[in-house]
Amino acid sequence: MGTFDHMFAFYSDVDQQEDIDNLKSEMMALPNLRPLLDRMNARIGKLELLNRTLTELLLSKKIITRDELSVMMQQVDLLDGVEDGEISSHLHANAPTCDACGRYVNPKRTDCVYCGVKISMAAAKRRIKPVRNVDCTKCGAVVPESTTYFGAGGVICETCFEDED
Numbered sequence: 001m002g003t004f005d006h007m008f009a010f011y012s013d014v015d016q017q018e019d020i021d022n023l024k025s026e027m028m029a030l031p032n033l034r035p036l037l038d039r040m041n042a043r044i045g046k047l048e049l050l051n052r053t054l055t056e057l058l059l060s061k062k063i064i065t066r067d068e069l070s071v072m073m074q075q076v077d078l079l080d081g082v083e084d085g086e087i088s089s090h091l092h093a094n095a096p097t098c099d100a101c102g103r104y105v106n107p108k109r110t111d112c113v114y115c116g117v118k119i120s121m122a123a124a125k126r127r128i129k130p131v132r133n134v135d136c137t138k139c140g141a142v143v144p145e146s147t148t149y150f151g152a153g154g155v156i157c158e159t160c161f162e163d164e165d
Contacts (some may be wrong), residue, residue: 075114105119136160
C-alpha cells in the first residue's frame, strides 16, 4: 500500500481515475476550458511529482517513517477542522478541538491524533463542517459550493442554472 493510499482506502484508484477521466471528457468538450484544463493538468502533474519526490527523499534518508507521515497528514488535514483528505484555505472557528491540547480533531475518532487523549462528547458535538463558497461564473454571486451546478461556462449558481432552461 502506498504512502497516501490509507487516506483514500474507501475510494479506489480505479474509481478515482474513472471519475477524473469522465470529468476530463466533459470539460474537453467545452472549447473555452481546454487551455485552462491543459495548464491545470500540467501543474497538477508537476505538483504530484514534487510531492512524491519530497516524500521519497524524506523516507530514503530516514528522516520520517511512513507511519509518522501518515499521522502528520492527518494533522495537516485537520487544520481546517474537517478530516476529509482536502486542505482548506481557512480555519473554521466552530470546528471541534481536543480538550487536552486544543488542536482540531475529527469527532468520528475516539482519540486525538496529536496528543492521544480521548475525544470528549462535548468536542464531538462542536463539529460544524465549513461551508465552501464559490463565485458563479455567470453572475459573479458568491454562493455555497453545495448549491452550484456545472454549466457551459463553468460553475453557476441555482438562479443562473434555472435561467438556462
